[in-house]
Amino acid sequence: MMIKSIFSGFGGQGVLMMGYVFAHGAMSKGYQVTYLPAYGAEVRGGTANCTVAVADEEIASPIASEPDYVVALNTPSLYTFQNRIAAEGTLFLNSSIINIRPTRQGINVVEIPCGEMAEKIGNPRVSNTVMMGAFIKKTGLFSPDIYMKSLEVVMGGKKKSVMEINRVAFMAGYDFLNI
Amino acid sequence: MNKKVLMQGNKVIAEAAIRAGCRFYAGYPITPQNEIPEYMAENLRKIEGGTFIQSESEIAAIHMVIGASAAGARAMTSSSSPGISLKQEGISSMAACELPGVIVNMMRGGPGLGNIRPSQGDYFQATRGGGHGDYRTIVLAPATAQELADLTMEAFDLADKYRGPVIMLADGMMGQMMEPVVFRTPRPRNYHDDFIMKGAEEGKSKIIRGLILDPLDMEEHNWKLDRKYKLISQTETRHELYKADDADIIIVAYGTAARIAKGAIKRLQDSGLKVGLFRPITLWPFPERELRELAERVEDFLVFEMSTGQMLEDVRLALQGYAKISFHGRPGGIVPTPAELANVIVRHCDERCKDI
Amino acid sequence: MKKVFEKPKSLKGNIFHYCPGCGHSIAHRLVGEVIDELEIRGKVIGVPPAGCAVLAYNYFDIDMIEAQHGRGPATATGIKRVLPDRVVFSYQGDGDLAAIGIAETFHAANRGENITIIFINNAVYGMTGGQMAPTTTLGQKTTTSPPGRDTVLDGYPVKVCELLSGLGGTTYIERCTVNSPANVMKTKKAIKKAFQYQIEGRGFSLVEILSPCPTNWKMTPIESCHWIDESMSKVFPLGVFKDEVSAEVKP
Numbered sequence: 075m076m077i078k079s080i081f082s083g084f085g086g087q088g089v090l091m092m093g094y095v096f097a098h099g100a101m102s103k104g105y106q107v108t109y110l111p112a113y114g115a116e117v118r119g120g121t122a123n124c125t126v127a128v129a130d131e132e133i134a135s136p137i138a139s140e141p142d143y144v145v146a147l148n149t150p151s152l153y154t155f156q157n158r159i160a161a162e163g164t165l166f167l168n169s170s171i172i173n174i175r176p177t178r179q180g181i182n183v184v185e186i187p188c189g190e191m192a193e194k195i196g197n198p199r200v201s202n203t204v205m206m207g208a209f210i211k212k213t214g215l216f217s218p219d220i221y222m223k224s225l226e227v228v229m230g231g232k233k234k235s236v237m238e239i240n241r242v243a244f245m246a247g248y249d250f251l252n253i
Numbered sequence: 254m255n256k257k258v259l260m261q262g263n264k265v266i267a268e269a270a271i272r273a274g275c276r277f278y279a280g281y282p283i284t285p286q287n288e289i290p291e292y293m294a295e296n297l298r299k300i301e302g303g304t305f306i307q308s309e310s311e312i313a314a315i316h317m318v319i320g321a322s323a324a325g326a327r328a329m330t331s332s333s334s335p336g337i338s339l340k341q342e343g344i345s346s347m348a349a350c351e352l353p354g355v356i357v358n359m360m361r362g363g364p365g366l367g368n369i370r371p372s373q374g375d376y377f378q379a380t381r382g383g384g385h386g387d388y389r390t391i392v393l394a395p396a397t398a399q400e401l402a403d404l405t406m407e408a409f410d411l412a413d414k415y416r417g418p419v420i421m422l423a424d425g426m427m428g429q430m431m432e433p434v435v436f437r438t439p440r441p442r443n444y445h446d447d448f449i450m451k452g453a454e455e456g457k458s459k460i461i462r463g464l465i466l467d468p469l470d471m472e473e474h475n476w477k478l479d480r481k482y483k484l485i486s487q488t489e490t491r492h493e494l495y496k497a498d499d500a501d502i503i504i505v506a507y508g509t510a511a512r513i514a515k516g517a518i519k520r521l522q523d524s525g526l527k528v529g530l531f532r533p534i535t536l537w538p539f540p541e542r543e544l545r546e547l548a549e550r551v552e553d554f555l556v557f558e559m560s561t562g563q564m565l566e567d568v569r570l571a572l573q574g575y576a577k578i579s580f581h582g583r584p585g586g587i588v589p590t591p592a593e594l595a596n597v598i599v600r601h602c603d604e605r606c607k608d609i
Numbered sequence: 610m611k612k613v614f615e616k617p618k619s620l621k622g623n624i625f626h627y628c629p630g631c632g633h634s635i636a637h638r639l640v641g642e643v644i645d646e647l648e649i650r651g652k653v654i655g656v657p658p659a660g661c662a663v664l665a666y667n668y669f670d671i672d673m674i675e676a677q678h679g680r681g682p683a684t685a686t687g688i689k690r691v692l693p694d695r696v697v698f699s700y701q702g703d704g705d706l707a708a709i710g711i712a713e714t715f716h717a718a719n720r721g722e723n724i725t726i727i728f729i730n731n732a733v734y735g736m737t738g739g740q741m742a743p744t745t746t747l748g749q750k751t752t753t754s755p756p757g758r759d760t761v762l763d764g765y766p767v768k769v770c771e772l773l774s775g776l777g778g779t780t781y782i783e784r785c786t787v788n789s790p791a792n793v794m795k796t797k798k799a800i801k802k803a804f805q806y807q808i809e810g811r812g813f814s815l816v817e818i819l820s821p822c823p824t825n826w827k828m829t830p831i832e833s834c835h836w837i838d839e840s841m842s843k844v845f846p847l848g849v850f851k852d853e854v855s856a857e858v859k860p
C-alpha cells in the first residue's frame with residue numbers, strides 16, 4: 075500500500091501543519107512516511123503545499139505525480155492540482171471559500187465548509203483541523219486519537235484550551251462525513 | 254532506546270552533527286539548505302563551547318572552519334552548489350594541511366546560479382577534489398533521512414581518522430524532506446592531541462601549513478597524501494545492493510536518484526524483468542571492485558543520474574570492457590518519477606532483446 | 610657586560626629572508642618583543658598571510674597556521690572562537706588585507722572578533738613583484754600601473770584605518786610606521802597595546818604599519834624612509850583612529 079496526498083492552500087492556512095501532523099500520525103501508527111514541502115520560489119506569492127507519502131513499504135519518491143488525495147484550501151490549489159489527481163482519487167475542497175467546482179472527471183469530490191464550521195466553533199484558524207477530521211475519516215488510516223496525539227507533539231506543549239478547540243474542530247470534521 | 258522522530262533532512266544533519274560533537278559551525282544562507290544554519294543558530298549556541306557564525310561568505314565560512322579545526326574543534330560548514338564552488342579554496346587547503354572537517358553540499362540545479370531544485374550536477378566537483386591540487390575528499394551520499402543522520406556522524410569520524418575534509422553530498426529534496434529518524438549514539442571522538450594547535454605552552458612551537466616550496470619535499474607530501482587516499486580506497490568504500498541477486502540488469506544510482514530507481518524496480522516486479530540496484534554510498538572512494546564483482550554475472554548496467562552523466566565516468570572506469578553500460582539522465586533540477594524510469598528500463602530491455 | 614640587543618625568545622633566530630630595508634623584518638621583531646614582554650609566547654597563535662611574510666613561521670617561535678590569501682581574519686576567527694583564552698593575531702599585507710581579503714577583514718572587525726591584525730602597508734604587492742595594491746598612492750608607478758596610479762583607471766588608495774574605525778565592532782585602530790627609531794618605538798607601543806586589549810577581552814584591534822619596500826619602490830632603504838615621510842604618510846596619516854578604552858583619538 076502506498077498513499078500520496080497533497081495539502082495545498084494560502085500560506086497561513088496551515089497546510090504545512092496539516093501535512094506534518096498527518097505524517098507524524100502515520101509514523102506513530104507504524105507506517106513509513108515522507109513529508110516534502112514546496113520550497114523556495116514555489117512558496118513566494120503566498121501559496122504553500124506539501125506532499126505526504128504513507129506506505130507499508132520503503133518509499134522511493136516523496137513526490138506525488140499522481141496523488142491519491144488532494145486537499146485544496148483555496149481556489150488556485152484546485153486549479154493547480156485537479157488534473158494531477160490519480161483516477162478514482164479524492165479531492166477535498168474547502169467549500170467555504172472555493173466557489174468553482176472541478177472540471178476534472180473520474181475523481182471523488184468531498185466538499186467541506188470548513189471555514190464556516192471553524193467560525194461556528196469559535197476560531198477561524200482551526201478550519202484546517204476541521205478539514206483534517208474529514209480527511210482522516212475518509213482515508214481511515216488511523217484513529218482520531220492518534221491524530222490528536224500527533225497534533226500535541228507537533229504543536230509542542232501548546233495551551234490546553236488550544237488543544238481542546240482543535241479537538242472539537244477535528245471531531246466536527248470527522249462527524250461531518252457520513253461513511 | 255533512542256526515539257524515532259519525524260524530522261526535515263537539513264535539520265537531521267544539523268542535529269546529528271551536534272550529537273557527534275560538532276562545536277563550530279559557520280555558513281552563509283543559500284536555498285535549499287538554510288535550515289542547517291538556522292538550526293545551528295538556534296541549538297549550537299545553547300551548547301557549552303558551541304559556536305555558530307553566519308559568515309560574510311562561503312569563503313569566510315570554510316576558512317573559519319579551518320581555524321576552528323586547527324584549534325581542535327569538530328567543525329562543519331554547509332552550502333549548496335554555488336557556495337560550494339566558493340569553498341573549494343579552503344577545502345584544498347584542508348586537504349593540504351590535513352585538517353578534519355565536514356562540508357555539506359545540498360546540491361541544486363546548475364551551472365551558474367541555476368535553480369534551487371534537486372540535482373546531482375556536482376558529482377565531478379565533489380569526487381575529483383574540487384579545488385586545485387593533487388588531493389581527494391571522501392564523499393558520502395545519503396539517500397534517506399536515517400542515512401543523513403548516520404553518515405553525518407560517520408563523516409566526523411572519517412574526517413578525524415584520515416585528517417581531511419569529508420563531503421556530504423545530497424540534494425535539495427533530501428534537505429527539504431521529512432522522514433522518520435532514530436539518532437544513534439555517536440562513537441567517542443578519537444583524535445590525537447598532537448594535531449591540535451593551542452599555543453606552544455612551554456614546549457616546541459607548531460606549524461600548520463600547506464606551503465612547501467621545495468619541490469622534492471612537496472612531492473613527498475603529495476605521495477604521503479596519496480598513500481592515505483589509497484588506504485581509504487581500499488578500506489572505506491560503502492554501497493548497497495537491492496534485488497541484485499538474480500538480476501539481469503543493474504541500475505547504478507546514488508542519493509535521490511537511487512530512491513527513484515528503487516521505486517522503478519518495484520514497479521517492474523511483476524513485469525518479468527529482473528532488475529536490481531547498485532547504490533554507491535561512498536562516491537569517493539567509488540566502490541569500483543564491488544561493482545566489478547557484479548559484472549562477473551551481470552552484463553547490462555544502466556546508470557541513472559540527475560545530471561548529464563558524471564558518475565557514469567566512474568562506472569565506465571570500473572566496467573569498461575567487462576559489461577555494457579547505458580545511461581539515463583535528468584539534469585537541471587528535474588526529479589523524474591519512478592514510472593518514467595520504469596519505462597526507460599523497459600525500453601532499454603526491449604532494445605537489448607532486439608540486439609540479441 | 611650588559612646585553613643591549615638580544616633576540617626575542619619568541620623568534621627562532623633564523624636569518625630573515627626579507628630584502629635589506631624591508632619593513633617586515635622590523636615588524637616581526639617588534640611583534641616578537643611584545644610577545645616576550647607580555648609573556649604570552651606559550652599561548653599566542655599567529656596566522657601569517659600569502660605575501661612576502663608567508664614564511665613568518667620560520668622566524669616566529671610560536672604556534673602558527675598559514676591562511677590562504679586574504680583569509681587570515683576568518684581563520685583567526687575560527688581559532689579564537691574555539692580557544693578564547695589564547696592570543697590570536699593575523700599578519701597581513703595590503704593586497705592580502707585590503708584587496709582579496711577585504712570582506713574577511715571588514716566582517717571580522719565588524720563582528721568585534723577579539724583578535725589583533727598586524728597590517729603591513731607597503732603600497733605594493735611585494736611578493737608577486739611590485740604590482741599595484743589597493744593602497745598604491747595616486748601617481749605611484751607599479752608594474753601594473755606603469756604610468757602611475759590613475760584615479761580614472763585604477764581608483765583610489767584604500768584607507769583601511771579610516772574605513773574600519775567607523776565600524777561598531779572595532780576597539781583599537783592605529784596607524785604607525787617604522788621609518789625612524791622614534792616611529793619604531795611608537796609602533797611597538799601600538800602593537801603592545803593591541804595585544805593587551807585582546808588579553809583584556811576588549812575586542813578587535815588593528816595596527817597598520819607603513820612599511821618600506823625598497824625593492825619594489827626602486828629606492829634605497831634611506832630613500833624609502835624619506836618617501837614614507839614625504840608622500841605616503843600624507844595619503845595615510847599616522848595616528849590613533851580609534852581607542853574605545855583610553856579615548857585618546859587624534860585625527
Ligand SMILES: Cc1ncc(C[n+]2csc(CCOP(=O)(O)OP(=O)(O)O)c2C)c(N)n1
Nearest residue numbers: 659660661678702703704705733734735736
Ligand atoms: C588566491 C590567490 N591569488 C593570488 C595569489 C598570489 N599572491 C601571493 S602574495 C600576493 C600579494 C601580496 O601582496 P601584499 O598582500 O601586499 O603583501 P606583501 O607581499 O607586499 O607583503 C599575491 C597576489 C595567491 N597566493 N592566492
Ligand code: SF4
Nearest residue numbers: 627628631661735822
Ligand atoms: S619585496 Fe618588498 S615587502 Fe617583500 S621582502 Fe622585499 S622589500 Fe620586503
